Amino acid sequence: MAANEDLAVPVRSFQEMERARQAGKIACLLTVEEGGVCLGSLPLLRTLYRLGVRMLTLTWNYPNELGRPNGQPGGLTRRGFQFLEEMENLGMIPDVSHLSDDGVWDVCRAARKPFVASHSSCRALHPHRRNLTDAMLRALADRGCLVGVNFYAGFLGPHGTSRLADLTRHIRHMIQVGGLDLVALGSDFDGIDCPLELEDAGHMDRLVQAMEGAGFTPREIEAVCWKNAWEFYRRVL
Template sequence: MIIDGHCDAISKLLMNQQADFYNSTILDVTLNNLQAGNVKLQCFAIYIPTDMALSGFQAILMSVDLYGRRILADPHIMPILNQADMDILMSGTKIGALLTLEGVDGLMGNMLYLRILHRLGLRAIGLTWNQANWAADGIGEPRGAGLTVMGKQLVRECEKLGILIDVSHVSEAAFWDVASMATRPFYASHSNVFDICQHPRNLKKAQIYEIIRVGGCIGLTFVPYFVSTTKPVEIVDLLKHIDYICECGGTENLTFGSDFDGMNEWINGLEHPGQYYNLQNILARHYKESDVENWLYKNWYRYLYNNI
């Protein structure tokens, strides 16, 4: 069983309106692939590409509408909004879908928009993509500032509503601003270990320790250049990141957030959710069964169950 903390299928569907969620070859994340990989819950991120004609809150609402019409409308999928839904999910045969937002640009500082999205099913937000916005600097912003006054207001409102905070993509200063004010566990949905692969989107050691300390999750991503600088990238290259986080004490915090549909190159043998069994088989050869189960789904399940 698998829980995956991040994918960009909504964005790809938004840009390819004729693509079929059931089995389109345009998509990494399809119903067929989720079923083939025994994915029990998939987090679906709303991300508005910069080259879209529409922007702002209207573009977010279009994405929510598409998510409802193209993904949730499938009878094999159920939305995950609360603990009761998690219980139903685990006792049934459906695949869960949890809606997240990657970058709050389109909220335009309006907390009313945030509350509306929560009522529409949003349960987690990443404050930025790589660039700066009204709430915070992203990791790609050279000045490297933290949360703005409105960004801090946003974090407080999210905690009041029960919306999880995702620190993947934010600047280091913004990460520590979140850490200094958060009263609930935050998480990194799709980030790896900087000491293993020096990509700016990966987490520094102190950040890893902080996420572990607060009881959050670290979702290792399958984007090849976040995993290794040596090509081709193989599944076994992920093991260095796993070992590092475990050595930091994060055995119960380690998860996976693939970023399928958000990349244009893939790890060999891990190119869509239907190939999760390849990862599972390699993990089974190197680690004990209870740890593998934690990383594949139990850690995500516990975190989500206790915090949404």
């Protein structure tokens, strides 16, 4: 960000996001993907917040002090519930992508504020353990949460390539199950290694064209591509 300060700026609040947008700059919100970096320490969590981190996945692909990852039995630990409470007190957004099914339901029951699944897709369309079930999608929608569709081929279907047709199918399903306000883009470009029809963020216009071709309305496209995420941060950040 320091090397590209004419293009991008760090933000810690929605007000700073608004200022960046008015200045025509990219608002960069620091997030951490793996709650285990805190080693179960609430003081370390508070240090991350002071350094500007505003969103944290509770787990990644391995068990940690806070809970279990996708595909493993068990939910949040006692420390995981304490982290959830402290994150909400601080104003840091919990992220349930990578969390076990039991853990997702633990967060649904215990959270007092909306949270995110930043990069997850639909298990009803492709039965991968990293995807969310329809029941989860409905539960997150009921709580005012946000789900970012993951672009990884292994979560979208059996083809081995991340296809625009599969992306639009998952987006449509999320809208049908949880409503339009639930859905955003959670590409995971920096974390996936598969062939992609949409190679990087510089080609998002191709996704818009695919959504238009699949019958999405201008309102739906605007909501999914940016407005839902913007409004979510307006409410919770």
